Amino acid sequence: MPSLPPHRENALRQLIQKLGLPANSSINWPLLDQALTHPSADTAHNYERLEFYGDAVLKLAASRFLYEHYPDASEGDMSVLRDVLVSDRILAEIGDRYNLERYLLLGKSLMHDQTGRLDRIAEATEALIAVLYLSGPHSLQWVQPWLEPHLQTAAQTAQQDPAQHNYKGALQELTQKHVQTLPDYRVFEVGEPSAGKQAATANLRDRFVAEVWLQGKQWGQGSGNSKKAAEQVAAKVAFLALRDELEEKP
Amino acid sequence: MPSLPPHRENALRQLIQKLGLPANSSINWPLLDQALTHPSADTAHNYERLEFYGDAVLKLAASRFLYEHYPDASEGDMSVLRDVLVSDRILAEIGDRYNLERYLLLGKSLMHDQTGRLDRIAEATEALIAVLYLSGPHSLQWVQPWLEPHLQTAAQTAQQDPAQHNYKGALQELTQKHVQTLPDYRVFEVGEPSAGKQAATANLRDRFVAEVWLQGKQWGQGSGNSKKAAEQVAAKVAFLALRDELEEKP
Structure with a gap:
């Protein structure tokens, strides 16, 4: 060189x-x-x-x-x-x-x-x-x-920062504060027939896919090797999206 | 110990x-x-x-x-x-x-x-x-x-294995063979207003999100630091899903 x-x-x-x-x-x-x-x-x-x-x-x-x-x-x-x-x-x-x-x-x-x-x-x-x-x-x-x-x-x-460490907890606080309701988690094991389309967007190495639903809408999805890990990832995505939606609007 | x-x-x-x-x-x-x-x-x-x-x-x-x-x-x-x-x-x-x-x-x-x-x-x-x-x-x-x-x-x-190396090419062959049509790629830059919901399920570090659409249905999604990389990931997901759908049915 x-x-x-x-x-x-x-x-x-x-x-x-x-x-x-x-x-x-x-x-x-x-x-x-x-x-x-x-x-x-x-x-x-x-x-x-x-x-x-x-x-x-x-x-x-x-x-x-x-x-x-x-x-x-x-x-x-x-x-x-x-x-x-x-x-x-x-x-x-x-x-x-x-x-x-x-x-x-x-x-x-x-x-x-x-x-x-x-x-x-x-x-x-x-x-x-x-x-x-x-x-x-x-x-x-x-x-x-x-x-x-x-x-x-x-x-x-x-x-x-509790939001960074524990997105599930942070998401719960956020939704309680703004819409007085708790998010709903749906977890699928990849490979299960019911996981079908959910698994399509997951990291193919991970075993579980979690979705976060609130008021009839899906706000986040994540995957992980345990249900807990998948939920944390999904909660993180949902938390960041919802915080923008709920707190930053004029 | x-x-x-x-x-x-x-x-x-x-x-x-x-x-x-x-x-x-x-x-x-x-x-x-x-x-x-x-x-x-x-x-x-x-x-x-x-x-x-x-x-x-x-x-x-x-x-x-x-x-x-x-x-x-x-x-x-x-x-x-x-x-x-x-x-x-x-x-x-x-x-x-x-x-x-x-x-x-x-x-x-x-x-x-x-x-x-x-x-x-x-x-x-x-x-x-x-x-x-x-x-x-x-x-x-x-x-x-x-x-x-x-x-x-x-x-x-x-x-x-061309499928593993080039999922976009493999997906193209698969769809041409079975449904005589080519998949449609939609690519968004994360952070663009239009990316909105697409970005929600992407790896938050990646800059681009790609979706693969075929016959009015989304078959795969992926993210990456370049459009090409995001498309390859999305194509991989879509290829694996569609291959199961199109080739393994009795």
């Missing part, structure tokens, strides 16, 4: 130091350049494949963090928290903390475009995570120490 | 050798015992939390495999293949190759129960992957060499 223009490499070295890694870290600089190149700037040499890889690295880092720090949590509780930790919202927050936008090469058409800004930051953050994983000795050695404080903060916030 | 009964540890040592790891590997035996204990046999000391962890280890191993072996594949193509590689079907195939069922402790009620057998094998295989990851030096060092040949076989099979 060709070496980078000196001003680009200098900027990227600065970023690596901001992350708390030693300045002489053996980073793969062309790969880091790629991680911080949006497809609009270069259709071939861009962050898309690295984002794919980083998505998996992040999931493992989040799983390891939860497994080690929440020894008494059930698989279902850890899954709900993991969904938060790997969400675009948290990724964009992390990226913004390091001002990643400054380093991200964009096509001209997007330079003054704020739509999709958070998506781009989240995607670039995932790609950055992949580069740290690939530059280090093929383990989480460089990723975990840097990422873990962010995961810890996000997990603590999620646990303090 | 208490040590295992000698006959259990002997059986587990046998399994580790079958996996091709050295007999004197420093496996965490109580953890391996836990990975091969179904919740019906022990409500506390069972594989559920390890399955959660192994799910992420497998995703990373599959991502690494695809990133390294498919240097020209797009993010979307890799995502479709990764979905296959981490599927319960492939996991159960791997587990069955090592006769994992023999080592899996089950509650009495399930001992002669064939329903859910493949789910259990898939789940135990994921938990086993977590134990290998955790027993090794916190990297994929013990997982990748053992798992990679299986991933390679699965990826090759998936690529040879």
